[in-house]
Amino acid sequence: MPGAGVGDIRDPQLAEPAREAAELGLCEHCLGRCFARVDFGYGNDERGRILVEEHDLETTTPEECHVCEGLMGRVDRMRDVVEADLAGWAFDTFLVGTRVPPDVLEREEMVWEAIGAEDTESAKSELNREIGKQVEARHSGIGRENWTVEFDGPDVNAVLDTRFDHVDHVHKSLFIYGRYRKHVRGIPQTRWPCRNCRGTGCTECGASGLNYILSVEDLVAAPAKQATGASEATFHGAGREDVDARCLGSGRPFVLELPDPRRRFVNLDVLRRAITTCAAPAVSVSELAFVDKDAVSEVKGHRGRKTYAAEVAFEDPVPTETLFKVSDMLEGTQVAQRTPSRVAHRRADKTRHRDVTRCLLVHRRDDGLQARFLLQGDAGLYIKELVSGDEGRSDPSLAGLLDVGARCTALDVVDVGGPSALDATIRAEE
Ligand SMILES: [Zn+2]
Numbered sequence: 001m002p003g004a005g006v007g008d009i010r011d012p013q014l015a016e017p018a019r020e021a022a023e024l025g026l027c028e029h030c031l032g033r034c035f036a037r038v039d040f041g042y043g044n045d046e047r048g049r050i051l052v053e054e055h056d057l058e059t060t061t062p063e064e065c066h067v068c069e070g071l072m073g074r075v076d077r078m079r080d081v082v083e084a085d086l087a088g089w090a091f092d093t094f095l096v097g098t099r100v101p102p103d104v105l106e107r108e109e110m111v112w113e114a115i116g117a118e119d120t121e122s123a124k125s126e127l128n129r130e131i132g133k134q135v136e137a138r139h140s141g142i143g144r145e146n147w148t149v150e151f152d153g154p155d156v157n158a159v160l161d162t163r164f165d166h167v168d169h170v171h172k173s174l175f176i177y178g179r180y181r182k183h184v185r186g187i188p189q190t191r192w193p194c195r196n197c198r199g200t201g202c203t204e205c206g207a208s209g210l211n212y213i214l215s216v217e218d219l220v221a222a223p224a225k226q227a228t229g230a231s232e233a234t235f236h237g238a239g240r241e242d243v244d245a246r247c248l249g250s251g252r253p254f255v256l257e258l259p260d261p262r263r264r265f266v267n268l269d270v271l272r273r274a275i276t277t278c279a280a281p282a283v284s285v286s287e288l289a290f291v292d293k294d295a296v297s298e299v300k301g302h303r304g305r306k307t308y309a310a311e312v313a314f315e316d317p318v319p320t321e322t323l324f325k326v327s328d329m330l331e332g333t334q335v336a337q338r339t340p341s342r343v344a345h346r347r348a349d350k351t352r353h354r355d356v357t358r359c360l361l362v363h364r365r366d367d368g369l370q371a372r373f374l375l376q377g378d379a380g381l382y383i384k385e386l387v388s389g390d391e392g393r394s395d396p397s398l399a400g401l402l403d404v405g406a407r408c409t410a411l412d413v414v415d416v417g418g419p420s421a422l423d424a425t426i427r428a429e430e
Pocket residue numbers: 026027028029030031062065066067068069070072
């Protein structure tokens with residue numbers, strides 16, 4: 001690390017290489033950088049000044065410097081550019097990087113080689129540190145936004161192109177955990193581009209480019225993008241329910257990933273209300289919390305049991321005792337399910353084995369043609385096929401055991417389980 005070297009910058013042995021370097025026409029910064037890892041507690045310009053005094057050398061102004069051609073004289077200006085650019089963003093930690101003209105880096109290498117210097121530091125590294133240090137110094141203490149330099153995963157990476165005084169930033173993505181409930185049928189979880197035009201817009205989709213106008217993703221993401229200033233958002237759900245199924249109970253966990261957010265400090269209670277207002281009455285959210293990136297895989301990888309309420313219609317009336325009997329038979333059984341015919345066009349055709357852990361008859365219509373069941377099973381259990389049998393592709397099934405045609409007319413997810421915000425490593429909230 002520069003500034004933490006060993007040895008003595010006043011060591012007489014440095015006289016010769018320092019004189020050789022100075023004779024090439026260097027500024028104090030560029031002279032000092034030849035010995036950046038000698039001694040500690042000095043800036044490179046201070047090292048340069050000490051060498052000048054000790055060995056009676058001469059340096060140039062940065063503008064006349066053979067190596068940097070004025071670059072090192074513009075640190076204050078570059079600091080102002082970076083500072084002005086960061087001022088539009090809300091964050092805690094940052095790191096400054098620079099793009100330095102390659103010819104500067106080539107010339108300094110040649111100087112080091114000529115004088116045999118080994119304890120050097122590049123102009124790029126000095127600029128990164130000096131600009132960062134100065135910006136940080138101007139943003140600490142009471143009554144200011146506090147900006148702290150952070151090397152390991154800063155909120156903002158600001159990269160200054162020193163030739164054009166242009167700053168590019170990459171803001172670390174923001175991850176917000178939550179649970180959503182879908183109160184109405186007919187809404188997909190994520191955006192569903194029109195199959196006909198693949199999202200560009202056509203007469204079939206009314207120029208929207210979407211198969212469904214609304215999605216949980218859009219309803220949740222729009223207010224979050226507005227609050228954080230992120231231009232995009234990615235929705236990661238803990239599994240998904242069918243478009244025509246509701247998702248009730250405590251809701252389904254999700255993580256919303258917001259790349260490049262302009263504002264990191266969002267009041268999540270305000271955001272929750274904004275989402276619920278915007279999405280009402282279709283969707284509501286709860287338990288919003290800042291989480292780190294790992295929460296995405298934790299939520300997506302959730303494979304817990306799920307509970308459903310299924311409304312079932314029978315082709316012929318079924319007596320109550322028979323319904324109780326087949327409920328008992330299904331509970332605790334393992335079902336072999338071939339990929340349902342309705343999704344076979346987009347999923348591999350194979351047979352999966354899933355446990356039905358609960359099957360409870362909760363209501364039977366008097367005519368025996370309709371009933372409601374609570375069903376609990378392994379993640380990935382296809383409920384509609386468990387009811388209908390899917391022409392023998394699901395076995396056993398409710399229809400098969402009854403020997404009566406049966407189909408699921410309405411499906412609600414009533415419990416998804418899944419990691420809570422606490423499991424998903426909450427980022428400390430301000
Ligand atoms: Zn210089």
